[in-house]
Amino acid sequence: MKPPTMLRLPNDADNVEHYAALREEASVHRVVLPEGPPVWLVTRYDDVRAGLRDERLSSDPRLLSSPKHKFGGRRIPEDMLSSTGRHMLNTDGAEHRRLRALVNAELSSGAVTRWRAGIERVVGEHLDRLAELSRQAGDEPVDLMSGFADPLPASVIGMVVGIDPDRWPDVARLVRHLLSDEHPASPEMVDSYHELIDLIVATVERKRTDPGDDLISALLSAPEPTGLRDLLSTVMALLIGGPPTTATAMSHGTVVLSSRPDLLKRALADDTEVATTVEELLRHHPPFPFANWRFATEDVELGGVTIPKDATVLLALAAANRDPRAYADPDAVCPHREHEPTHLAFGSGTHRCIGAWLARMELAVALPALFRRFPRLSLATPADELVWTAAVFDRRLESLPVWLHGSPR
Template sequence: MDTEHTVTAGGPAPAGRQQLPQPLGAGFLARPAAVLESIRETCPVARVRTPAGRPAWLVTRADDVRAGLLDPRLSLSGGRVPDPGVRRRALDVTLVNYDPPDHTRIRRLATPALTPARMAAHREQIERAAAELLDAADAARGEGPVELMDAFARPFAFRSLCEVFEVAEEERAALYEPVACLADKTGHRAAAVEESIARIDVFVRRRMAQCGTAPGSDVVSRVVAAWREQGGATEDEVASLLAMLLLAGFDSTVQAIGMSVVALLGHPDVQRSLRDDPSRIPRAVDELLRWDTPGPFTTKRLAMEDVRFGDTVIPAGSGVLLSVAAANHDPRCHADPGTLDPGRSTASRHLTFGLGPHYCPGSALARLELTVALTALLGRWHRLAPAVPLDELTWGGGYLHRRLAALPVLPGGGPA
């Protein structure tokens, strides 16, 4: 459906294949803000080719991105509705494969279980996990650096999810392997990925059965209770909903922790101010989420009709990428966006969690985890410094989800 022609307010350009710019390659992963700023300020609705070779439209200005997130003509399903009569494993079809009203009927089962108040009930356990992981990191490092992603970010995000999902201690080690595999498939064979999906499917359905007979106060119990009370979804859809919450809540939080620490390492004055006054950290979390995000774009959408943004019309059948990262740095929305300001009044208007029907259902948990993680890190390590120059950090993943490979830090500061 996606063609190779350009359409603007003046009408369609001549048909035929075009040489489209390709700005989202390897260089983009390390410096997305600079690439997106150039696009936003010169051609805010730009026709490009993705690294996979597919044409797409990039929408980069904050008002346009907001409008796009709320526009039902930009579809995640592409107009296709999964057949509820077909048996599927968890993760074969997830919420990002649905548009309202199907998306709404499934998502509403989880929304009450993921409120800030519900998540706050797990704060003590999450704080304990942070403290224990930092104890272990201190015991293992001696006087050397700590690789923060492996020593803290990944196990912390996983343990937080286990607390919220009430995963038994004896099950956690076995669950981590498929979660980690599906979060980052790099280096894993197709057979390993398929096995991981199957293991997640078994885990989720077993927890659903357990919560049906012996419910607790965890997310799974609340979702299952809502499903039994309200109906409106198949067992496969509920299993996929829970599996998606588990997977989406892992790597995105891991990367958000890493990116937040990178930002603070590059701004020691901000780091110091938050360490001196930890009460500022919850508000600073929104500014850090604005500053950098693992997902520079939302999931690719399909224009079901012609959609106009300013003077540009995106034709029906086109792939559309809404850039939350570009919107988060749009000076029309955030004054002086290149300054990391933990007291910024507009920080909560960032679009890292999206907007509208597809707003991230796990946003309250993510904010809680980031607040706890940064409070623990800054409270424990009083002179946190990078162990390597920040411009030498290795970035992987892809343009839809950037991934920090490693983050070596010096808890006691750098050389005198």
């Protein structure tokens, strides 16, 4: 029997329903992606978490029996995450531990607090820009996606890494393009890839003679200075991993908080409440609906199903985060789920998100700042009519039209 095709739906409620139906039918499915290749999809919380922590499900496509695998020449899984050089996301074992160790300490929960003041400043600048865009739009709503949620995280990671502020908009543009559905070998994608590499190399060269309080300078001045190859792959992983996910979390948070005065009031009350709210928003709508590709290095049993050696596996973080076996009333946004398991929006196990603490802090600063600055912010398009892109790794709002000062009509 032909396996079912995994749908990607631009309407969020349809999408949630589609994956909920798959999850309730069975935890593990053999499915085909819209582009064609067959994959094994894992949907229930316990199995997704177990899959994330199972080292037989590798992130390294080189461990497959045939390096070309059955996807040869196609977009999936030869995308930015699995094809461009060796970096944290596509290595395992000792090589992965070595790459993570380069920046792990700099991105710990304690270490990221040194970026807080800088993030507050950058958020303020982006809010000024948003206000100006709204003024220019006159009677029309302003797009919070392109005007705030997208550029802000690119600026923050640019600041952390040490990229010149003039180039932060380029980071936003290039990362967005590189994660799009366009074929990775298209001339435009290759150009964007080279432009981003050039930008990182130029930054590294500048930091060699003019170091600052940033990650590249820290890596260059370590007792064993990081080589250019590792610097490139690490900075690239941070630039690709950070901005799109944080932007999606920001926009989802705005959608929810703008229609839930009770949550907003609590989130604005104090830092602990903001942190709890951010965590629940991430559970409710994880920006990466799936973890990065995993490849079975041997037969692996999961959810009572044997996933065969060499299979490609998609661990559905979004479906798991709404699993009623793990969460009471999973579709509701309901902070204070102390007695329920940790959500999987940042993954779990050795590849868990290395930027999680930075992302948490950025969201905890930016969401309250947005609503304090524009207390009458409201959606110009009802939440259930918003259009989501449907790429595998980068599910995000196409746009988020808002009124900053309440609807004029």
